[in-house]
Amino acid sequence: xxxxxxxxxxxxxxxxxxxxxxxxxxxxxxxxxxxxxxxxxxxxxxxxxxxxxxxxxxxxxxxxxxxxxxxxxxxxxxxxxxxxxxxxxxxxxxxxxxxxxxxxxxxxxxxxxxxxxxxxxxxxxxxxxxxxxxxxxxxxxxxxxxxxxxxxxxxxxxxxxxxxxxxxxxxxxxxxxxxxxxxxxxxxxxxxxxxxxxxxxxxxxxxxxxxxxxxxxxxxxxxxxxxxxxxxxxxxxxxxxxxxxxxxxxxxxxxxxxxxxxxxxxxxxxxxxxxxxxxxxxxxxxxxxxxxxxxxxxxxxxxxxxxxxxxxxxxxxxxxxxxxxxxxxxxxxxxxxxxxxxxxxxxxxxxxxxxxxxxxxxxxxxxxxxxxxxxxxxxxxxxxxxxxxxxxxxxxxxxxxxxxxxxxxxxxxxxxxxxxxxxxxxxxx
Amino acid sequence: xxxxxxxxxxxxxxxxxxxxxxxxxxxxxxxxxxxxxxxxxxxxxxxxxxxxxxxxxxxxxxxxxxxxxxxxxxxxxxxxxxxxxxxxxxxxxxxxxxxxxxxxxxxxxxxxxxxxxxxxxxxxxxxxxxxxxxxxxxxxxxxxxxxxxxxxxxxxxxxxxxxxxxxxxxxxxxxxxxxxxxxxxxxxxxxxxxxxxxxxxxxxxxxxxxxxxxxxxxxxxxxxxxxxxxxxxxxxxxxxxxxxxxxxxxxxxxxxxxx
Numbered sequence: 001x002x003x004x005x006x007x008x009x010x011x012x013x014x015x016x017x018x019x020x021x022x023x024x025x026x027x028x029x030x031x032x033x034x035x036x037x038x039x040x041x042x043x044x045x046x047x048x049x050x051x052x053x054x055x056x057x058x059x060x061x062x063x064x065x066x067x068x069x070x071x072x073x074x075x076x077x078x079x080x081x082x083x084x085x086x087x088x089x090x091x092x093x094x095x096x097x098x099x100x101x102x103x104x105x106x107x108x109x110x111x112x113x114x115x116x117x118x119x120x121x122x123x124x125x126x127x128x129x130x131x132x133x134x135x136x137x138x139x140x141x142x143x144x145x146x147x148x149x150x151x152x153x154x155x156x157x158x159x160x161x162x163x164x165x166x167x168x169x170x171x172x173x174x175x176x177x178x179x180x181x182x183x184x185x186x187x188x189x190x191x192x193x194x195x196x197x198x199x200x201x202x203x204x205x206x207x208x209x210x211x212x213x214x215x216x217x218x219x220x221x222x223x224x225x226x227x228x229x230x231x232x233x234x235x236x237x238x239x240x241x242x243x244x245x246x247x248x249x250x251x252x253x254x255x256x257x258x259x260x261x262x263x264x265x266x267x268x269x270x271x272x273x274x275x276x277x278x279x280x281x282x283x284x285x286x287x288x289x290x291x292x293x294x295x296x297x298x299x300x301x302x303x304x305x306x307x308x309x310x311x312x313x314x315x316x317x318x319x320x321x322x323x324x325x326x327x328x329x330x331x332x333x334x335x336x337x338x339x340x341x342x343x344x345x346x347x348x349x350x351x352x353x354x355x356x357x358x359x360x361x362x363x364x365x366x367x368x369x370x371x372x373x374x375x376x377x378x379x380x381x382x383x384x385x386x387x388x389x390x391x392x393x394x395x396x397x398x399x400x401x402x403x404x405x406x407x408x409x410x411x412x413x414x415x416x417x418x419x420x421x422x423x424x425x426x427x428x429x
Numbered sequence: 430x431x432x433x434x435x436x437x438x439x440x441x442x443x444x445x446x447x448x449x450x451x452x453x454x455x456x457x458x459x460x461x462x463x464x465x466x467x468x469x470x471x472x473x474x475x476x477x478x479x480x481x482x483x484x485x486x487x488x489x490x491x492x493x494x495x496x497x498x499x500x501x502x503x504x505x506x507x508x509x510x511x512x513x514x515x516x517x518x519x520x521x522x523x524x525x526x527x528x529x530x531x532x533x534x535x536x537x538x539x540x541x542x543x544x545x546x547x548x549x550x551x552x553x554x555x556x557x558x559x560x561x562x563x564x565x566x567x568x569x570x571x572x573x574x575x576x577x578x579x580x581x582x583x584x585x586x587x588x589x590x591x592x593x594x595x596x597x598x599x600x601x602x603x604x605x606x607x608x609x610x611x612x613x614x615x616x617x618x619x620x621x622x623x624x625x626x627x628x629x630x631x632x633x634x635x636x637x638x639x640x641x642x643x644x645x646x647x648x649x650x651x652x653x654x655x656x657x658x659x660x661x662x663x664x665x666x667x668x669x670x671x672x673x674x675x676x677x678x679x680x681x682x683x684x685x686x687x688x
Contacts, residue, residue, distance in 0.1 A: 008479065034548050038442040038493035040524035044536035049667070056637045057523045057671055063446025063571065107452065111473065122474035124462040142455040153632045154625075155453055156446045156571050157639065160632040167633035249544040254551070 002029075003393060005403045019385065019406050020252075023393050028386045033378055033410065035253035046358070046368035051077045051336070054358065054365060055162050061370070063156045064107070067100035067148060068349035069370075070161055072356040075224065077163045080343030080360050081336035088328040089165045092151060095178070095321045096161060097223050097347070098314040099147030102140065104350035105269065105307040108414045109196060110137035113304050116408050117199045133195070136188045140311075143181050147318075150174045164334040175322045182318035189315055190283060193308040197291045204395075205388040205409065206298040209380055210260055211271035212245075214238065214348050221272075221279045221313060223348040229275050230260070231297070238346040241355050242369070245376065255375045264379030267352025268413065269306035270296065277309075284313040300384055301412045307350075339363040349373050351414055377413050384409050434585050437469035437483040438514075439504055441490030441497045442554055443522055446571040447515035448472045448489055454574055465585065482507045485584050487514040487567070488557055491521045494549035498560060505561040510584060513556070513563045516570040520641050521674030524554040528674060556674065565590050568622050570639035570672065576624045593624035596643050597636045601627035609635050615660055615668055620646045638672045648684055 005021040017036060022029040042061055046054055055077065059069040071093055078085060110133070111123040120126045127134050145155040150170045152158030160167045170178075215229035216222035228236050228244070236244055245258045245265075259265075274296055277288050287309045296302045342359040352373030359367040385406045392402045440448050452473060454461065467474070468481035480500060486508035492498050505511055513519045521528055527536070533553040557563060567580045567590060580590035593600075597618040601608075609616040609630055616635035618627065622643040629636050642648075655665050669677050 036494065036496055036549055038497060038549070038554065039537065039540065039551050040442060040493075040554065041533075041536045041540050042524070044539045045523070045526055049671075050664070053668065053671055057526075060444050060446075060523050060570070063444040063449045066444070066446070111452065122462075122470075124459055124474075127459055138455040138458065141453075145453055145455075153628045153634070156449060157444075158632075159629040159634040159637060162634065167629075168631075249541055251545055251547040253548060254546065 003399060005399050007403050007407060021389050023389055028390060031382055031386045032252040033382055035255040037254060039254045043368040043370055046365050049365050050363065051081065051163055056159060059157060064104050065349045066157050067096055067152060068347055068354050071097055072345040072347045072354050074163050075345030075347065076343040076356040076358050079345065080341045080358055082338050083164055083336045084334045086165060086331035086334060088325060088331050091321050091324050092166055092169060093161060096148060096151035098318055099144045099151060101350055102144035102311050102314050105311050106137055106141045106144065109304050109307055113411050116411060133192065140185055143185060147178055165331060169330045172326060175325055179319045179322040182315045186315045189311050193287050193312060196305050196308045201299060201301045204391040205384045206295065207387055208298050210265040211274045212265055212267055213272045213275045213353060214346050219279055221276055224346065231274050239344045255378060257379050258376050259379060264383050266300060266380045267373045267376045268303055269310050270300065270303040271352055272348060273306045273309060280313060282316045284309055284316060287312055300409060303412045352376060381410060381413050433466040435483040436465045436467050437481050437486045439469060439486060439488050440472065442493050442524060443490035443517035445472060450571040450577060480504050480507055484509045486511050488518050489514045491517040491525055491554040491556055492560060493554040494551050496549040501557060501561055510564045513558065513566040515572055516639060516641055518557050519566050519568060521554055521556045523671060525674040526670045528553065568592055568624060568640045573625055594645060595623050596646050597621045597623045597625060597627050599623060601630045604631050606630050610658065613658055615655065619651045620648060642673055642677045642680055648680060652684060
């Protein structure tokens with residue numbers, strides 16, 4: 001018997017997407033994650049622009065990942081135009097990135113994903129029973145917004161960080177406040193990680209995949225690097241992203257797709273922990289060891305737990321960053337030393353690997369390429385949904401029950417559809 | 430008990446930052462959900478009605494597929510008050526920075542090749558007032574929390590939202606910042622709608638005009654000033670257009686024709 005599952009509008013994800021599945025007995029006839037969000041053609045609009053303009057408008061690709069887009073565009077442009085990166089600037093950028101990581105992860109875990117597992121339509125409906133957790137989670141989100149506001153000038157789409165440095169570095173009192181709150185939030189986050197870690201995750205969708213993330217220098221954990229590291233052991237310079245992660249267009253989505261060695265792969269918090277989690281220290285390392293098991297390599301639903309552990313990492317890293325920043329003098333603004341060249345900036349956005357790639361002639365952009373983590377993940381999302389739909393159908397579940405489980409998979413990846421519809425240049429034939 | 434007012438929050442093409450700005454009101458989020466009956470808010474909840482009959486519809490984003498256009502029309506039919514929420518809904522946002530230059534197809538091919546889509550028919554991004562009647566607007570990229578909450582409160586009491594009818598430049602002066610134009614920086618503060626409290630110039634970075642152009646500003650004088658500072662006309666126009674969308678294009682082109 002033919003079964004049709006249609007989710008017209010994915011809820012509790014960022015942007016406009018849906019799911020369409022046709023199951024015929026023990027075969028999936030069609031499974032599409034449909035991306036309706038209209039194409040914005042950001043790369044084409046970047047042509048002819050000045051560096052500071054690109055750094056202002058490309059973060060508008062996505063509000064939740066605005067700081068990641070900012071850091072990726074800055075890194076690409078500073079490499080293209082050979083701009084020196086001062087030490088204090090480097091660490092202030094890292095602190096700003098932490099703000100976004102905590103904000104995005106806490107929003108996702110507590111407001112978007114947890115209601116699924118605890119059986120609520122939204123986070124507010126959970127307040128009666130989980131008042132303490134929700135209040136503290138909202139406080140954590142508010143705190144991380146404050147980090148971005150202090151470092152970047154606004155919660156969403158600040159302008160303080162740009163190529164060459166910061167318009168203004170944070171005050172000593174602001175930095176101390178950031179440090180204090182990080183220390184205070186750690187206890188809550190460890191307890192919350194145990195809540196997420198205690199959830200029973202279904203295994204009916206499991207299948208091996210390859211994970212990839214940035215490889216931070218000096219065998220450290222972190223959110224950027226000049227290399228990519230794969231869970232199959234491969235390490236490559238990040239400038240080789242285009243030849244390694246091959247893109248294509250599919251008719252049911254305004255977001256492009258990518259394959260690694262002809263197969264889908266995953267990026268994001270779970271990918272980072274699977275590739276470089278053994279580099280963690282402190283409480284983050286303890287929680288990583290406590291919960292890591294071999295199912296992490298084949299079940300994307302563990303992404304929420306990985307996000308929780310990453311928040312612990314950030315809360316432990318922030319006091320150290322503040323101490324470094326307090327010791328360093330405010331640097332002069334660094335200037336670009338050339339007007340021509342190409343630069344690739346790879347960072348880890350909350351949802352995974354994000355690439356910005358620009359070429360300049362005479363100070364203006366001549367070529368631009370942006371690839372976002374959700375676009376990288378879409379093929380794997382479809383793979384896991386197909387697994388799930390098949391086994392649930394076999395187990396006799398109805399359309400509504402299957403649809404709910406498929407939405408859960410989508411939400412585990414925390415897809416950011418605004419981001420995904422800005423993909424790259426012409427398809428090669 | 431009096432019936433709660435109903436609210437729908439819809440998102441079209443953009444960064445979803447205006448919806449996120451609602452979720453960023455951490456302190457009053459629980460109160461907000463208690464005070465109004467939110468029928469649609471895909472970013473935050475499941476069990477949404479597709480397009481609901483609501484007292485107030487907040488519409489974020491610009492329109493750039495046929496599917497979105499049909500949905501927008503349905504939202505209009507079912508909404509008491511329809512509000513353009515944020516820069517993209519109001520004047521197109523960054524995806525409309527080249528609106529009307531006749532090269533949209535060329536850009537589309539550059540990004541997608543000759544791919545054909547089954548998911549929807551794409552079109553150049555346009556602000557929502559190009560297609561339906563808009564009753565009120567909330568400016569911002571994204572709207573600032575205090576301004577958004579004030580506007581929502583006003584709407585819930587049946588009033589028109591009030592907005593800041595003075596440029597960013599004035600708010601920057603109130604914060605006693607040194608003028609960035611004196612520093613030779615291309616700052617759009619004198620032309621841009623205020624209400625943001627000038628966070629960017631307060632961090633020594635120029636205003637980029639993300640809240641859109643303000644009607645009352647002295648556009649001619651700013652253009653003249655920027656030219657005196659040595660900026661090239663095409664660079665000035667380009668900067669205006671990035672965040673200014675359709676509205677600024679009409680305005681600035683008219684000014685240049687006068688010259």
